[in-house]
Amino acid sequence: MRVRGAARFADTVDDMTTQTAVSLRxxxxxxxxxxxxxxxxxxxxxxxxxxxxxxxxxxxxTTIDMLLGLSQPTSGEVEVMGMKPRDAIAxxxxxxxxxxxxxxxxxxxxxxxxxxxSLFANTESVxxxxxxxxxxxxxxxxxxxxxxxxxxxxxxxxxxxPDPALLLLDEPTTGMDVEGRxxxxxxxxxxxxxxxxxxxxxxYLEEADQYADRIVLVSKGKVVADGTGSQVKALASGRTVRAxxxxxDVERLTALGGVDSVEVRGDTVHVHAKDxxxxxxxxxxxxxxxxxxxxxxGLEEAFINLTGAQA
Amino acid sequence: MSTTTATMGSTxxxxxxxxxxFGGFNSTMLGIELRRMLRNRxxxxxxxxxxxxxxxxxxxxxxxxxxxxxxxxxxxxxVSMALYxxxxxxxxxxxxxxxxxxxxxxxxxxxxxxxxxxxxxxxALVALTMGAIAVTVVNVAGIVQGKPSMPVGTWIACAxxxxxxxxxxxxxxxxxxxxxxxxxxxxxxxxxxxxxSFVGNVLxxxxxxxxxxxxASFTPMFGVAxxxxxxxxxxxxxxxxxxxxxxxxxFIGGAAWRMSKDTARV
Ligand SMILES: Nc1ncnc2c1ncn2[C@@H]1O[C@H](COP(=O)(O)OP(=O)(O)OP(=O)(O)O)[C@@H](O)[C@H]1O
Ligand SMILES: [Mg+2]
Numbered sequence: 001m002r003v004r005g006a007a008r009f010a011d012t013v014d015d016m017t018t019q020t021a022v023s024l025r026x027x028x029x030x031x032x033x034x035x036x037x038x039x040x041x042x043x044x045x046x047x048x049x050x051x052x053x054x055x056x057x058x059x060x061x062t063t064i065d066m067l068l069g070l071s072q073p074t075s076g077e078v079e080v081m082g083m084k085p086r087d088a089i090a091x092x093x094x095x096x097x098x099x100x101x102x103x104x105x106x107x108x109x110x111x112x113x114x115x116x117x118s119l120f121a122n123t124e125s126v127x128x129x130x131x132x133x134x135x136x137x138x139x140x141x142x143x144x145x146x147x148x149x150x151x152x153x154x155x156x157x158x159x160x161x162p163d164p165a166l167l168l169l170d171e172p173t174t175g176m177d178v179e180g181r182x183x184x185x186x187x188x189x190x191x192x193x194x195x196x197x198x199x200x201x202x203x204y205l206e207e208a209d210q211y212a213d214r215i216v217l218v219s220k221g222k223v224v225a226d227g228t229g230s231q232v233k234a235l236a237s238g239r240t241v242r243a244x245x246x247x248x249d250v251e252r253l254t255a256l257g258g259v260d261s262v263e264v265r266g267d268t269v270h271v272h273a274k275d276x277x278x279x280x281x282x283x284x285x286x287x288x289x290x291x292x293x294x295x296x297x298g299l300e301e302a303f304i305n306l307t308g309a310q311a
Numbered sequence: 312m313s314t315t316t317a318t319m320g321s322t323x324x325x326x327x328x329x330x331x332x333f334g335g336f337n338s339t340m341l342g343i344e345l346r347r348m349l350r351n352r353x354x355x356x357x358x359x360x361x362x363x364x365x366x367x368x369x370x371x372x373x374x375x376x377x378x379x380x381x382x383x384x385x386x387x388x389x390v391s392m393a394l395y396x397x398x399x400x401x402x403x404x405x406x407x408x409x410x411x412x413x414x415x416x417x418x419x420x421x422x423x424x425x426x427x428x429x430x431x432x433x434x435a436l437v438a439l440t441m442g443a444i445a446v447t448v449v450n451v452a453g454i455v456q457g458k459p460s461m462p463v464g465t466w467i468a469c470a471x472x473x474x475x476x477x478x479x480x481x482x483x484x485x486x487x488x489x490x491x492x493x494x495x496x497x498x499x500x501x502x503x504x505x506x507x508s509f510v511g512n513v514l515x516x517x518x519x520x521x522x523x524x525x526x527a528s529f530t531p532m533f534g535v536a537x538x539x540x541x542x543x544x545x546x547x548x549x550x551x552x553x554x555x556x557x558x559x560x561x562f563i564g565g566a567a568w569r570m571s572k573d574t575a576r577v
Contacts, residue, residue, distance in 0.1 A: 068422060090424040091328040101415025106350065111343050118339035119423040121329040158419070 019082050021046045021166050021197035022067060027076035028221075029062050036062040038221035039076070044199060046165065049192045051208030052201040053232070054218035060201035063218075064170050067199075068096055081165050092120045092162030097155045097169045105144030109135055109154055112143055113161070120162045133157035133187065149180040156187065167191075169200035173207070185211050209233060239276040239296050245269050245289035256282060334426030336433065344437045348404060353497075357403050358445045362396020363452040369514070375458050380544040382461030387543060389459040390469045391513045393449035394476060394539045397442035398532070399504055401477040404438035405484020405566075406496035413492055427570050431485065438481030443474045461543055468542035476535035479555060480504070482562035483531070489569030507532040531558040 022044035029037040037059040044050050052060050065071045066078050069085030080088040088094045103112060113130060117123045130136045133153045138146060146154065152172065159167055169188070173181045189211060192198050202208050208215045209229035217225040217232060225232055238260060248269040253262045258275030269289070273279050276294050283289040331337075348354050366389060375385040411417055420430060450470055453459040461469075487503075488496045508514045510523075511532030517524050527533050534554030541547040 070418070070421060089422060090330045092424065093328060094422075096422055098415070098418070102419040104347075104411060104414060104416050106347055107343070111346075115340055115343050116419075116423060118337045119331065119335045119420075119425045121331040121424070122327070162423075 019046065020044060020079070021048070021081060022199065023077070023079040024063070024067075025077040025079075027063070027066065027073045027078055029059070029066060029071070030074045036221055037066075037073070040218070040221070040223055042216060042223060042226075044197060046197050047192075047195050049189075049198045049211065049213045050200075051212035051215045052199060052218060053203070053205065053208045053215050054201075055203065057220075058218045059221040060218060061170055062221075064096070064168050064199075064201060067168060068094065088166075092122055093164055094166045094168065095159040095162055095164040096167070097152075097159045097172045099171045099174050102155060103143045103151060105142065107143055108139065109141055109143060109146065110139040112154060113157055116158050117161050122163070123161050124163055129157045129160050132160065134183075148175055149177070152176060152180070152184065156184070160191070164196070166197045166199070169198065171201055171203070173202075181207075205233065238272060238274045239294055241271045241273065241276050241279045241283070242291075242293040242295070243269055243271075243283050243289040244291040245283070245287060248289070249287070253279070253282075331424050334429035335424050336429045341433055341436060344433060345440060348407075348437055348441055354400065354403055354441065358396070358400045358441055359448050361399070362392055362445050362449045365395065366392040366449050366452050367456065370453065370456060371458060380546070381465055382543050383459065385453070385456075385458035386461040386466075387540060389449065389453040390473065390540050390543060391536060393446045393470065394473045394532075394536055395504070395508050395513055396445040396449050397473055397477040398480040398508075398535075399501070400445040401438040401442045401481040402484035402487070402500045402504060403497060404441050405434060405481045405486075406488040406500055408434060408485050409488030409491060409496040410494060412489065413494075428567075431566065431570065434485065435478060435481050438484070439474060439477060442477035442481070446470050446473050465542045469539055472542065473539040476539050476555065479531065479535055479559045479562060482559065482566050486562050486565035486569065489566065504532075512536055528554060531562075534558065 020043045022042065024040050024042040027037055027040045028035070036057075040059075040063060052063070054060050062071070066073050067080055067085055069089055078085055081091075081093045083091070083093070085094070107115065110126065110130070113126050117126050117129075127136070130139055133156050135150060135153050135157060138150060138154075143151065143154065152175075156172075167188075172188075173184055176184060185207075188198060188200075200212070209232070212229065215225075215227065215229055215232040216223055217235075225235055244267050246267045248262075248264055250262050250264060250269075253259060253269070253271055256273070256278055258273050258278060260272040260274065262272075263270040271279050280292060280294060283292060369392065370385055370388045372388075375383065375388070377384045379387045408417070421427075447470075450466070484496070484500060487500055491499050505514075507530050510527055511530040512524075512527050513532050513536045517527050528550055531554075534551045534556075535558075537544075537547060537551035538555055
């Protein structure tokens with residue numbers, strides 16, 4: 001006789017080595033005619049700390065919602081710990097820290113944690129979790145009276161309750177001061193060092209670089225780069241030189257050392273380069289280009305370039 | 312360093328994880344929900360003060376001593392008033408779902424194994440309990456005042472039926488809670504239930520057979536009121552039962568429909 005539970009056990013043992021924490025296969029999500037996610041493929045191994053980095057509207061939250069089973073993909077496959085997202089939630093394998101809301105003001109901190117703890121089959125002790133998130137001394141306080149940072153710690157405590165295999169964080173430090181950020185990430189890193197998989201969404205390259213093992217860059221619903229912090233930082237490095245130069249010699253410019261790309265828009269030319277000094281020196285001394293402007297290339301621009309290159 | 316942890320893999324043994332029994336239903340959660348209701352000053356006024364005050368205001372009107380079924384008019388008013396109070400309380404309890412939703416709490420719950428149906432069941436139980444408290448308070452007010460008279464068995468039967476009938480309004484509260492954002496739900500429910508009580512033969516008597524009576528028989532308070540008073544009046548027309556069943560189905564259906572759509576961002 002094969003019991004369902006036993007069969008599942010056998011399966012899991014078989015592919016224990018190949019199991020991924022997160023697996024997205026050609027996932028798309030449309031809202032009416034808005035294509036929020038346009039084909040994301042992503043595998044995350046157990047124990048990885050991954051940053052989901054992208055500008056506003058890139059599709060980060062939409063993707064996280066699908067991983068939590070809060071919404072269904074328009075097409076493609078979403079798996080979490082080898083299960084459908086809703087099943088993974090039911091087994092207490094995934095939890096999330098949302099940016100705002102999600103708490104009731106009239107409950108005390110302890111009541112909130114006890115309430116949530118009562119909903120899982122396997123859970124950490126309420127006192128342990130309060131202590132680990134540093135809010136033991138707030139246990140009797142009403143949630144509505146807690147500061148923003150304290151509430152965020154409470155959300156973190158709630159996320160830790162089921163001892164999840166995968167922790168999803170959607171811009172978890174928005175609104176926190178520098179000290180709060182540092183403490184929060186300290187707790188997350190410490191937690192991740194015990195083997196928990198963490199995926200967090202952020203706008204900030206520094207945050208991604210500092211706290212993630214791997215950065216997945218998303219823009220306009222697609223993964224545009226995937227690598228270590230230094231690899232992604234290299235993409236965003238460099239500057240842009242803008243100059244007015246009718247009849248620009250694009251070929252000559254492109255041939256200069258350290259030039260990534262050249263764009264001509266009417267009389268102006270935009271040069272993206274790692275070594276903008278050389279470009280500027282060339283433009284000023286050997287051509288009649290004028291009105292030079294040198295700007296650091298932000299991540300936004302790196303995104304635009306990357307997506308431009310992909311399209 | 313980070314690569315070591317990555318190769319070590321997850322320390323979580325997926326196979327040791329279970330799904331909670333009863334869809335997540337448990338006494339801790341029920342206890343906290345009840346405590347929240349009892350701490351809420353507004354609910355306490357609705358539950359304990361308002362219905363009792365209404366009874367004192369209406370329960371002693373002239374002709375209170377006339378005979379109705381196996382009791383008197385004051386008893387009839389007592390049961391009606393208890394129903395009104397319990398309905399209001401239960402609806403307020405249901406409407407708390409609205410506030411919870413606007414605060415994103417429903418979304419937090421969607422990230423736990425708790426089944427939406429179990430959440431609703433818990434809310435219903437809390438609403439029933441609060442309804443029972445409201446009924447008890449009005450009945451104690453009746454005993455203190457001393458005018459209502461009916462056999463003890465009838466008294467108890469009416470009270471129990473009233474509590475069961477409040478389920479209809481708990482469901483209505485949840486439904487309205489989902490339709491009307493945030494704290495506004497009670498602004499709709501309070502006057503709405505008062506109106507339904509007036510046109511539904513609860514707060515003022517409506518003569519049977521009149522046009523008003525026919526209109527009344529389609530409104531949501533009518534059926535439950537007839538049911539709650541039936542041990543006293545010994546009358547229970549079939550259309551009153553049908554009225555209660557249909558409205559219950561509409562409110563539960565509406566609440567379930569809104570709830571199933573409740574994954575949207577808040
Ligand atoms: N329910 C919805 N209906 C219509 N469009 C939506 C809906 N939800 C999201 N979108 C759109 O989908 C796109 C992706 O949104 P999403 O919230 O996933 O971005 P994000 O990467 O999380 O952005 P941010 O960094 O600003 O949080 C946006 O253009 C957004 O307007
Ligand atoms: Mg977002």
